[in-house]
Amino acid sequence: MKIIEVAEQQRWDDFVTSHLEANFLQSWDFYEFHKNRGKKIVRRAVVDDKNEIIAAYAGVVETAKRGTYMAIAGGPIIDYNDKKLVREIFADIYRAGKEAGCVFVRIRPQLPLSDRSLRLMQELGLKKAPMYLSVEYAGILDLGKSEEEILAGASQGFRRKLRKAEKNNIEIVANAEKWAIEEFCKLEKKHAERQKYVAFSSSFLTKQFEAFAKNNEVLIYTAKKDGEILAQNFMIFYGAEASYHYGVSSQLGTKYSAAPLLHMAAMREARKRGCRRYNLWGIVGLEEKSHRFYGVSEFKRSFGCEELKYTPAHDMILSPVKYQITKIIETARKRKRHV
Numbered sequence: 348m349k350i351i352e353v354a355e356q357q358r359w360d361d362f363v364t365s366h367l368e369a370n371f372l373q374s375w376d377f378y379e380f381h382k383n384r385g386k387k388i389v390r391r392a393v394v395d396d397k398n399e400i401i402a403a404y405a406g407v408v409e410t411a412k413r414g415t416y417m418a419i420a421g422g423p424i425i426d427y428n429d430k431k432l433v434r435e436i437f438a439d440i441y442r443a444g445k446e447a448g449c450v451f452v453r454i455r456p457q458l459p460l461s462d463r464s465l466r467l468m469q470e471l472g473l474k475k476a477p478m479y480l481s482v483e484y485a486g487i488l489d490l491g492k493s494e495e496e497i498l499a500g501a502s503q504g505f506r507r508k509l510r511k512a513e514k515n516n517i518e519i520v521a522n523a524e525k526w527a528i529e530e531f532c533k534l535e536k537k538h539a540e541r542q543k544y545v546a547f548s549s550s551f552l553t554k555q556f557e558a559f560a561k562n563n564e565v566l567i568y569t570a571k572k573d574g575e576i577l578a579q580n581f582m583i584f585y586g587a588e589a590s591y592h593y594g595v596s597s598q599l600g601t602k603y604s605a606a607p608l609l610h611m612a613a614m615r616e617a618r619k620r621g622c623r624r625y626n627l628w629g630i631v632g633l634e635e636k637s638h639r640f641y642g643v644s645e646f647k648r649s650f651g652c653e654e655l656k657y658t659p660a661h662d663m664i665l666s667p668v669k670y671q672i673t674k675i676i677e678t679a680r681k682r683k684r685h686v
Contacts, residue, residue: 348432350439353390353403362392362400363424364586367623368457371564371585372421372481373405380558381407384551389417389443393436402426402436406443406452413673414450414666417443420481421457427467437471437663444665451670452663455480460656473661477677480660486627486644486652490589490618494611500651508604509611515603518571519612527567528556531579531595538595544639552581552593559583568613570605577605582613589617590626606646627652 353359356375363369371377378388392403404423409416423436444452453476458464468475488497498506532549539546559565568580577600581593591613596606614625630644638644648654664670 348393348395348401348435350435351392351394353392353400358400359390359392359403362403366424367587369424369586370421370457370588370626371559371583371590372457373403373424374564374585376558376562376564378405378407379561380555383554383558387447389447391439391443393432393439402432404436404440406440408447408449413676414669415448416673417447417449417452418480419452419454421455423454424457427456427458427464433467433471441663441665444663450664450666450673452665453480453660454663455483455660456658458658460658464658468658468661471663473663476660476662477674478660482629483657483659484630484632485655485657486630486647486650487655488614488625488627488650488652490614490622490625494614497614497651502649502651505607505649505651509607512604512608515572517577517603517605517608519608520569520571521566521612521616523556523560523563523566527569527579528553530569530576531556531567531581531593534576534579534597535593535595537597541598547593556581566613566616568609570600570609572599572603572605575599577603578609580606580609580613582616584617584620584622587621587623588626589613589620589622589624591628610650630654 359375363373378390381388387408389406389408390403392400395401402423402425404419406417406419406422409418419440423440425432425436427433440452440454454473456464532552535552536546556565556567564583564585566582566584568582570577570579576597578594578596580591583590583592591610594606600606617625627647627650629640630647631638631640635641662670
């Protein structure tokens with residue numbers, strides 16, 4: 348086995364998409380987005396004696412006042428049953444983090460939560476992170492089911508909203524043109540003000556959109572009535588998964604129940620592209636009624652989705668003393684934000 352830096356997009360994406368559990372979090376274009384933000388990125392792989400990739404991970408180095416760290420979301424992509432390979436790649440993650448001057452490396456593996464997965468993290472010397480990294484609890488729809496089967500599994504409330512929307516003469520448009528992300532950014536600011544959260548910057552959303560648009564991996568779905576935008580979904584299509592990355596709506600969009608129509612249209616496109624699952628992205632537990640995402644989680648559950656818990660983010664600690672500062676700050680921040 349040998350560790351290499353991967354410089355060819357096709358080679359990288361061919362390996363990542365050959366793993367059904369993978370999604371855009373380890374895609375080439377997601378890290379092109381981070382590069383365009385001025386961030387240092389790492390793309391490394393283990394190759395065998397035939398120079399074939401057998402494991403890989405991509406990470407982004409983030410700078411913060413409390414200390415520099417590397418984030419590896421949805422990775423590494425690896426056969427976790429191969430203990431030798433796992434040790435090899437986690438040792439390389441340690442080296443890469445040290446080379447980048449990191450206090451710690453935060454890893455949220457694309458691995459379903461189980462007692463076995465938690466033991467593995469412990470055996471590798473990782474500690475559960477005080478803050479999440481990307482989605483750890485997701486709602487998943489099986490696109491092997493027909494539209495009729497999915498609707499049969501949805502709640503009565505969801506089907507009622509869908510029927511209502513279908514009677515409202517709502518137009519659904521999907522494209523990757525510049526105007527779509529511009530409108531999305533405008534609507535997101537209004538949505539954030541109404542829902543009382545901090546909006547992403549237009550630059551952040553636009554750069555992300557542009558990175559995925561280059562390879563036809565993104566579409567903005569827009570619901571309109573009488574020329575007015577009601578709601579929009581930012582969808583990413585990569586490998587086996589279609590991801591509902593972001594969604595925004597106006598007050599009028601809520602009134603006319605536009606959101607279900609956007610999702611049904613995106614699911615049809617996902618099937619055309621050969622996607623196997625539709626990821627509704629983050630949800631929170633039924634008991635977490637004070638969580639700020641509880642309401643949107645209930646909406647996602649109304650689809651009748653399966654609930655998938657990933658192994659939560661764990662930290663590979665490279666500088667124990669400095670890491671304690673991060674742990675104190677992030678623990679306090681998590682309580683304050685109710686996340």
